[in-house]
Amino acid sequence: MKNSIIKINENDNVAIALFDIKKGSAVNESIIALDDIPQAHKIALSDIEKGGEIRRYGVIIGYAKDLIKKGSWINEKMLDLPESPALDNLEWGKDINTNTPMPKRRYWYGYKNKDNYAGTRNILGIVTTVQCAAGVVKVAVEEIKRTLLPLYENVDDVIAITHPYGCGVAINAREAKIPIRAVANLIKHPNFGGEIMVVGLGCEKLTFDRILDKSLITKENTLLLQDYKGRDAMVKAIVDMARIKLENLNKRKREKLDLSDLIIGMQCGGSDAFSGITANPAAGYAADLLVKGGATVLFSEVTEVRDAVNLLSRRCVSKEIADKLSSEMKWYDKYLEDGGVDRDANPTPGNKQGGLANIVEKAMGSVAKSGKSPIVEVLSPAERPTKKGLIFAATPASDIVCGPSQAASGITLQVFMTGRGTPYGLEIAPVIKVSSRDELKEHWFDLIDISAGAIAKGEKSIEEVGEEIFNFILDVASGEKKPYSDVYGFHNDMCIFNPAPIT
């Protein structure tokens, strides 16, 4: 019999249809479909009483509004949403998995840094203090790329970090620390090799002393556009500073490194019902391989893990880490509440059509990308890690905000899982795109790097695709391969997270 459903966890009482199932057809030896069941939607594996638990991913995703007979279709109208898990007294250390798989590959080739993770690319990053300087810096970067970059063969790129922060903001507001920390940490990004180049305007609120140590505020590292007479002098000053930085960067060479020198991020966007059974668990398996091998892996997106917080806390290795996880969730609950919304603001109509009943089910699919490794640290937005291993970095789920926030935390590569498809990419670090379905890979054959769709068809296992993702991560990190977003230069702006007031 052709396999027509996929069950995630042995404790589940529902499974997902791999393709459209006709009413009356045999799903397996013991179950006959009582309804037409659309692809990716849920079928009951046993009778579920009124008020009974509906379990997927081994957790309760809802309660049955009425009796659900074995073999029935379960759509989003048939279940009540459970309460969000409470955030006080979270259990910790109860689910520490030390049996994650050891990777076959234990090395990669990167640019070693002193007191920092290694780079996957060798880039001159010119960071602005304020959006007002962005236009001039972008013009200067074009000139540097045209006239200087070809002379430095070991340097991969010159980029301008032109974020929307810097002035017209309440710089002493409580939450201003988040965007300020993001800018300060982007300057220290591992792909920039410790070369510091910051360009300001001259009258902005985000002054150099807020983002740089005093010893680094020198005429070699910083300049203000208002100090220069006219356009040409400004651009020349930036180009001249860049020349010296490029000389230094050009001395860097890739070397064979342990996985412990690698830090990457995981993100998903435009999820569908297959995301949680194909792309995200496969990426989670790759994350487990990386972590077991000594690498650091960040996962994020607060609203998409909120309903799984009680499961994540059990994977935290100390009470202190579980407490920080809880406080980040509380902060975000309040942030949403102040905006007059709650977690229901997350799932889209497309999510539901695709078989995702609610935010709980979406969250369980989303956290699959964190694999099964223990959580060794929790970061506030844009903080840098102090530990190696699997880390939860609190960020919004918004693709274009999560990316820069993880970049500020120092990721040198991101793996991005998608069901609907997005051309999203970052200049600062390569972004690998993994689709949840083969149909998306066929449609966007030159935008999606890897399809995890074969898992749903039973043609490949989660482990096989996970290993494929793991190998591609190391190939891209080592500069041997480029993801499509870099081949075509599809790069988004640095939309850093700013929850503080603008004046």
Ligand code: CA
């Ligand atoms: Ca996202």
